[in-house]
Every structure is written in structure tokens, then in C-alpha cells.
Amino acid sequence: MADPESIKKALQKEMSVYQTLQQELSKFVKTRTELSARANETDIVLEELKLLDDDANVFKSVGPVLVRQDLVEARSNVTNRLEFIKKDLERLDGQIKSLEGRMMEREKEMMKLQGKLRAAGGSGASA
Template identity: 30%
Template sequence: MTEEVELPPQLQEQLGRLQQLQQTLQAVITQKQQLEIEASETDKAISELDKVTDQTSVYKSVGSLLIKSDRQTLLTELKERKELLGTRITVLGRQEERTKERIKELQEKLQEKLRPTSSAS
């Protein structure tokens, strides 16, 4: 026989907030991973461009088209993109840590409130 316990509205609200924070954390982690993959691909592209001369024909992808460009322009664009990605990854990393801290704090508060109080006799 299990007893169903009705949680007070305040605890229900905190549980809802905890679930929201966990979803936010998952979204931040996913976004950060996607940016890290893009940064890795950008690094590979820079590495490949470093292997060729300025006279080599190079193209950049614009939508479904490949547009001829010059090596130096592409290198500059890719390095700027890499820097921007690095900044965004750093910001998301900080947001991830703050969210983890908030989750931990809220979990501790909830555990404390849900702990049965022992009455001293």
C-alpha cells in the first residue's frame, strides 16, 4: 500500500522550476556541442587553406552554391568565424556552469524540505 502524498504548492513550484532548469541545461549543452563541432570544422578548413598557395582556386559554400573566392579572404572570414564561435562557446560554458549550480542548489533545498523531520522524544 503506497500512500500518495500531496505536495504543497511551493514544493510543486520548485519542482517545476527544477525541471525547467534541467531542460535549459540540456539545451545549452546541445547548443555548445553544435558550436564545438562547427569550430572543429572551421579549424579543419583553415588547416586545409594553409596547405595551398594564393594561386590555388578556392570556393566557399553559400547556400547551395559554391562561389569562387581568394584564399586570403576565406582565411580571414574563417578566422573571424572561429573567434566568434570561441566566444559563444565560452559564454555557453559559463551559462552551463551557472545553470548546474542553480540546479544543485534547488535540489539541495528540495531534498531538505522533503526529508522527514525526526521528532526528538
């Protein structure tokens, strides 16, 4: 049987790795929320641009100045921006899924170590 102290140290190490993964997941989720909001806003802008007549005046903000922009160009720019945001969301979803998988592995490992610690006569709750 393994030494309870070495099991406790291994469990603490796993818990530390797990907490780091949780922090990383929290950052990814926050970023995803922000990107999702930007995607929604951009989608609304695109829908509004679709409602305009072809001869409508469209302006974009360039610093403190509003500059006239062609409606077709504006639609194209907003469509491209929306595509980029959606690609970023897909990439981020993949990273989140991968991170969640790594967290599940750490959870399983922590449970194994807690079982070994109990079997070795130590207290799993203290770690």
C-alpha cells in the same frame, strides 16, 4: 512545526523549478554540442586552407553557385568565423555553469524540504 501539506506544496514547487532548469540545461548542452561540431569543422577548413599554395584557386558556395574567392580573404573569413564560434562556446559555457549552480541550490532546498517533511511525519518519497 510546519504543516506537512505546505511542505509538500513547497517541495513540489521546487521540483517543478528544478525540472524546468533541467530542460533549459538540456537545450544549452545540445546547442553547445552543435557549436563544438561547427568549431571542429571550421578548424579543419582553416587547416586545409593553410596547406594551400598562395596561388591556389579557392571557391566559396553562395547559394547554388561557387564563387572564386581570394585565398587570403578566405583564410581571414574562416579565422573570424572560428573566433566567433569560440566566443559563443565560452558564453554558453558560462550559462551552463550558472544554470548548474542554480540547480545545485534547488537540490539543496529540496533535500531540506524532504527532511522537514519526514520530521513533520509526512512521507518524503511521495513528493
